[in-house]
Amino acid sequence: MSEQRKIGFLGPAGTWAEEALHANVPLAPGETRPYPSVYDVIAAVSRGEMDEGIVPIENSLEGSVSATLDMLAFEVENILISREIVHPVRHCLIARTALPLGSVEKIISHPHAHAQCRRFVRDRLPRAETEAANSTAEAVKIVSGSEKCWAAIGSRLAAENYGCVVLSDDIEDHADNQTRFVMLATDEAPQNLDRPYKTSIVCAIAHDQPGSLLQILQEFADRDINLTKLESRPSKKGLGDYIFFIDMEGKKDDKAIAGALESLRSKLASVKMLGSYPQG
Incomplete structure (x- = not known):
């Protein structure tokens, strides 16, 4: 077994x-x-x-x-x-018991959820204090245990799990959220599935100089590889020093992608494979 x-x-x-x-x-x-x-x-x-x-x-x-x-x-x-x-x-405004929106004193949620519902909160709950939680479900759990006029932004599933009520639903600023x-x-994804794949890497340049990012992108453009994401993040080494997260369509062993990665490894300070996996 x-x-x-x-x-x-x-x-x-x-x-x-x-x-x-x-x-x-x-x-x-x-x-x-x-x-x-x-x-x-x-x-x-x-x-x-x-x-x-x-x-x-x-x-x-x-x-x-x-x-x-x-x-x-x-x-x-x-x-x-x-x-x-x-x-x-699809975010919901959730409270321990039913109460008018105007009586909500505090809204608790994950910072991303607060930001995704910014317009609703501004228009409907302008006087409510906001507080951050580690997750939307933790916020609902906190609200479920308080007798104060607090509300949480979270899922309907969380409201059901913690015995709360939904005061308002679909409160995100954009419907296609x-x-x-x-x-x-710790193991790589199977590479033989009959599905579209995506490959993700993070890379760093050795020295900041004109055209550094262009040199990275040119490897993909020359091979007709479609990038679905390009994002810089601080390298933690100092201001102005960045690493680059790149997502691309295809498998890591596809001829074009393998060639691009081999070329980047010869030019850059580091190229770390984050995964080659089926797309969602």
């Missing part, structure tokens, strides 16, 4: 990460475990405590999740993206 796989997710129960996992991955009872932060999820996979983990990496409204990018770039060397999942996000999640593992 094979051992049951273990999948960690950003918790507590009721986060968008858990909802995306259940909506896209067949799961057996007891197969998942919540962790309090992105760091904890990735660290658990890295040390072998979990077989896989799911974390948010990018939102269509607020952009990249810096905690995830920084962990993949700087903190772990044995983790690869094995799959991506794109999941719609989506979050891209990545499944992480």
Whole structure:
């Protein structure tokens, strides 16, 4: 009898990460475990405590999740993206019991959720204080245990899990709000699936000089490789020093991509493979 796989997710129960996992991955009872932060999820996979983990990496409204990018770039060397999942996000305003919006004194949520619902909060709850939480589900959990006139921004699943009520739904500023999640593992994704693939890398230049970024991009343009993401992040070495996250369509072993990566490795200070995996 094979051992049951273990999948960690950003918790507590009721986060968008858990909802995306259940909506896209067949799961057996007891197969998942919540962790309090992105760091904890990735660290658990890295040390072998979990077989896989799911974390948010990018939102269509607020952009990249810096905690995830920084962990993949700087903190772990044995983790690869094995799959991506794109999941719609429909935020709700949630309270312990029904109450008028005008009586809400504080709104608690993850900073990305606050930002994704900025217009609703500004127009409907202009006097409410805002407070950050590690996740939307943690915010709902906090509200569920308080008798004060507090509300949380989170999922309907979280409201159900913690016995709360939805005061207003679909409060995000744009209806097509989506979050891209990545499944992480210590083994690379199977490369023989009949599906479109994406390859992700992070690279660094040796010295800042005119045309450095162009030299990187030219390797992909010359080979007709379509880039789906290009983002700079601080290298942690000083102001003005950056690393570059690049996503591209195709598998790492495709002739064009393999050639581009080989050329970049000969020119750049570092090129780190983050994964070659099925697209969401």
